[in-house]
Amino acid sequence: MLLLVTLCGIVTVLILGYMAFLFWRDPQDGLAQTTHRVELLPQVMADRYTAFAVLAVVLTLYGDLWLMAALFAVCAFMGFADGLIYKRAGVAHMKHTASGILSAGALGVTLLAIALS
Numbered sequence: 001m002l003l004l005v006t007l008c009g010i011v012t013v014l015i016l017g018y019m020a021f022l023f024w025r026d027p028q029d030g031l032a033q034t035t036h037r038v039e040l041l042p043q044v045m046a047d048r049y050t051a052f053a054v055l056a057v058v059l060t061l062y063g064d065l066w067l068m069a070a071l072f073a074v075c076a077f078m079g080f081a082d083g084l085i086y087k088r089a090g091v092a093h094m095k096h097t098a099s100g101i102l103s104a105g106a107l108g109v110t111l112l113a114i115a116l117s
Contacts, residue, residue, distance in 0.1 A: 079097065083096035
């Protein structure tokens with residue numbers, strides 16, 4: 001059974017990685033290939049934020065420090081990456097950048113807790 005779960009994880013990584021590649025390479029082609037619609041992106045963002053909030057609740061309740069570290073690392077990446085995108089576009093970016101800073105701080109606290117345990 002663990003093998004099947006691992007295969008599901010690998011397939012998920014491949015699909016998400018491919019979609020990320022599409023968007024990093026050519027955002028317009030990424031939208032077309034994934035059939036996302038610009039006018040619906042606010043609703044898509046709402047469900048993404050909801051999913052990450054639920055994931056954060058589940059991982060926090062589970063209490064595994066390594067999983068929390070992974071969550072904070074992913075959140076730091078998203079905050080810094082979004083902040084950089086907005087900064088390059090010449091628009092307000094500090095909310096995104098601050099999210100990256102806070103998440104990196106939480107990652108540091110978590111890694112310290114791991115080191116001390």
